[in-house]
Amino acid sequence: MQEQPILSVRDLRTYFFLDEGIVRAVDGVSFEVRAGEVVGLVGESGCGKSVTGKSILRIVEPPGRVVGGEILYRPQKVSIQKAQQANGFVDLAKLDPMGREMRSIRGAEIALIPQEPMASFSPVHTIGFQLVEAIRLHQAVDEEEARLIALERLREVGVPSPEQRFHAYSWELSGGLRQRAIIAMALACNPALLIADEPTTAIDVTTQAQVLNLLRSLQRERRMAIIFITHDLGVIAQVASYVVVMYLGCVVERGPVEDIFHSPQHPYTQALLRSIPSLRTPPRSFLPAIEGSIPHPFNRPPGCPFHPRCRSFMPGTCDRQQPTLQPVQGLQWASCFLLHPAPQGR
Amino acid sequence: MVAYVIKRLLLLPLLLFIFSVFAFFVIQAPPGDFLTSYIAELAASGTSIDQQQIDALRQLYGLDQPVAIQYVKWVTRVLRGDLGVSLDWQRPNLQLIKDRLILTVSIALLSLLFTWAVAIPIGIYSATHQYSWADYLFTVLNYVGVATPSFMLALVLMWVAFKYFGVSVTGLFSPEYVDAPWSLGRVIDLLKHIWVPVVILGIGGTARLARIMRANLLDELRKPYVEMARAKGLPEWQLVLRYPVRLAINPLISTIGWYLPQIFSGSLVVATVLNLPTIGPMFLRSLITQDMFLAGAIVLIYCCLAIIGTLISDILLAWADPRIRMEES
Numbered sequence: 001m002q003e004q005p006i007l008s009v010r011d012l013r014t015y016f017f018l019d020e021g022i023v024r025a026v027d028g029v030s031f032e033v034r035a036g037e038v039v040g041l042v043g044e045s046g047c048g049k050s051v052t053g054k055s056i057l058r059i060v061e062p063p064g065r066v067v068g069g070e071i072l073y074r075p076q077k078v079s080i081q082k083a084q085q086a087n088g089f090v091d092l093a094k095l096d097p098m099g100r101e102m103r104s105i106r107g108a109e110i111a112l113i114p115q116e117p118m119a120s121f122s123p124v125h126t127i128g129f130q131l132v133e134a135i136r137l138h139q140a141v142d143e144e145e146a147r148l149i150a151l152e153r154l155r156e157v158g159v160p161s162p163e164q165r166f167h168a169y170s171w172e173l174s175g176g177l178r179q180r181a182i183i184a185m186a187l188a189c190n191p192a193l194l195i196a197d198e199p200t201t202a203i204d205v206t207t208q209a210q211v212l213n214l215l216r217s218l219q220r221e222r223r224m225a226i227i228f229i230t231h232d233l234g235v236i237a238q239v240a241s242y243v244v245v246m247y248l249g250c251v252v253e254r255g256p257v258e259d260i261f262h263s264p265q266h267p268y269t270q271a272l273l274r275s276i277p278s279l280r281t282p283p284r285s286f287l288p289a290i291e292g293s294i295p296h297p298f299n300r301p302p303g304c305p306f307h308p309r310c311r312s313f314m315p316g317t318c319d320r321q322q323p324t325l326q327p328v329q330g331l332q333w334a335s336c337f338l339l340h341p342a343p344q345g346r
Numbered sequence: 347m348v349a350y351v352i353k354r355l356l357l358l359p360l361l362l363f364i365f366s367v368f369a370f371f372v373i374q375a376p377p378g379d380f381l382t383s384y385i386a387e388l389a390a391s392g393t394s395i396d397q398q399q400i401d402a403l404r405q406l407y408g409l410d411q412p413v414a415i416q417y418v419k420w421v422t423r424v425l426r427g428d429l430g431v432s433l434d435w436q437r438p439n440l441q442l443i444k445d446r447l448i449l450t451v452s453i454a455l456l457s458l459l460f461t462w463a464v465a466i467p468i469g470i471y472s473a474t475h476q477y478s479w480a481d482y483l484f485t486v487l488n489y490v491g492v493a494t495p496s497f498m499l500a501l502v503l504m505w506v507a508f509k510y511f512g513v514s515v516t517g518l519f520s521p522e523y524v525d526a527p528w529s530l531g532r533v534i535d536l537l538k539h540i541w542v543p544v545v546i547l548g549i550g551g552t553a554r555l556a557r558i559m560r561a562n563l564l565d566e567l568r569k570p571y572v573e574m575a576r577a578k579g580l581p582e583w584q585l586v587l588r589y590p591v592r593l594a595i596n597p598l599i600s601t602i603g604w605y606l607p608q609i610f611s612g613s614l615v616v617a618t619v620l621n622l623p624t625i626g627p628m629f630l631r632s633l634i635t636q637d638m639f640l641a642g643a644i645v646l647i648y649c650c651l652a653i654i655g656t657l658i659s660d661i662l663l664a665w666a667d668p669r670i671r672m673e674e675s
């Protein structure tokens with residue numbers, strides 16, 4: 001019997017209401033996260049993976065809005081009014097994004113490692129000020145205690161001489177240190193769930209490896225769950241235990257990391273894995289790329305969103321009906337008519 | 347920081363020297379001198395003056411000497427703290443300027459205060475409620491404010507006040523206080539009158555500043571540090587005021603320096619319309635009558651204020667923005 005999840009996203013829909021039309025950035029995404037589990041959210045740019053992360057935190061900015069679905073979260077520390085709860089779960093999608101309940105969860109229970117560590121600190125406030133602020137928002141400690149906690153966090157993420165960095169401004173730190181400081185800020189209040197939005201894209205490869213190792217060891221020590229958002233399958237293979245593959249706002253396939261890498265079921269996942277350069281490919285051979293490009297968000301193809309680029313496209317089926325996510329084998333799910341024939345007579 | 351301020355202060359005499367040379371020669375540039383316009387004025391009123399008297403006066407004031415020598419003489423006197431005597435008023439310039447300067451500076455500072463106190467909250471509200479009806483309303487009001495010349499506003503306000511309320515809003519004092527020495531009553535009377543020019547002079551700047559604040563803040567609100575602060579669980583208002591507003595205001599601080607001289611020159615027309623006892627109208631008259639020592643003294647004081655204003659805004663900016671502070675040291 002599997003452990004109960006701490007987060008269960010069900011049929012999440014986040015749309016952006018623009019003058020030109022509605023962009024369905026997230027259109028029916030479902031997955032679960034268990035305590036101490038690292039879930040990788042992969043997909044090309046614009047597939048809605050970042051918006052999914054922001055939707056969970058309820059920090060999607062207008063004109064974007066969570067319009068449907070449930071984000072069931074089981075609070076570990078924060079007590080939420082009974083009326084908001086069902087079986088120990090709070091539906092974050094129903095909370096006021098700027099309200100007190102949501103704010104008490106943000107930072108304390110669910111924390112964010114943002115996409116751009118370079119710009120995620122205010123340049124006119126010291127690192128220490130911003131860390132202490134995060135700590136004092138959720139913990140009843142005075143300035144001095146908060147300072148000690150902040151120094152402790154900086155030490156934990158491997159920032160050398162934290163007493164000096166405490167008074168430094170973000171632009172005085174190197175890229176790697178800044179990323180570590182951001183992680184320290186995300187961990188300030190010991191969150192149960194960390195949403196890491198491409199935490200390694202903006203830094204060089206050596207530092208990347210260090211940051212990944214750091215995140216993994218922190219995650220193990222604290223039994224913290226992580227939603228790891230990236231387009232880098234190599235990174236996913238290193239850190240994640242469960243993978244959710246997204247395409248155009250939909251989940252096309254999800255499953256344990258071994259299954260996804262060794263027996264991908266959905267043509268999109270297969271194509272993605274084919275496009276990873278391998279040491280064994282002969283020199284001077286072309287890198288296989290997925291044909292075509294991502295459709296414009298206003299021009300979402302009908303039926304299966306991937307059908308215009310799919311090698312196994314079945315005319316009359318894939319462009320007419322939208323497949324749903326269904327179990328394939330074990331814990332692996334996929335949404336494809338190759339695996340689950342479309343209902344007939346339509 | 348201290349070194350930075352000292353460095354700036356050391357530049358001050360050099361700047362003042364350059365400005366004084368420039369000011370003096372520009373004032374001298376029109377044909378003729380004070381006596382030419384003096385004679386013309388006397389002739390207009392029917393009095394005549396004989397050539398000998400004119401030559402004597404010319405010699406007395408040193409007007410018969412080359413411009414460069416006149417300048418050197420003037421500057422040496424200024425350096426000794428003597429701003430000279432007004433040819434037109436026949437009174438020491440310092441005495442003439444002093445009272446008016448206090449009023450001019452108070453109007454300028456008050457309208458600066460008014461501008462910031464009104465424009466910054468409007469800018470913040472507009473940016474945080476972009477495309478709301480209030481934002482559109484402020485936008486319209488701001489365009490009207492920017493487009494209305496301040497003297498026009500002064501005329502309209504005077505007309506409205508006179509026609510519908512029967513009050514005169516000109517001047518800065520009630521008749522009984524105009525020539526009275528400074529007292530508590532006079533200050534209170536001043537405060538009752540001063541808001542009119544303050545508002546008139548401040549409206550245009552307020553509109554402009556609110557537009558800039560809105561645009562700056564909109565830029566800042568899209569930055570990742572705002573999202574990060576939100577992800578920490580900060581309440582929205584606290585967040586907006588603590589981070590993006592702070593960063594959006596920084597570039598505005600450096601404009602305070604330009605604002606002071608702008609108010610002085612802008613107030614000339616308004617002060618004439620409203621009949622304010624400020625420096626503007628006196629400066630205008632000194633230029634018309636070619637009262638060069640008075641004009642020179644006023645220009646020099648303007649320059650001083652402009653330089654000091656810039657210095658103050660630079661210091662404020664360095665104080666508010668660590669990036670500038672560190673760059674300088």
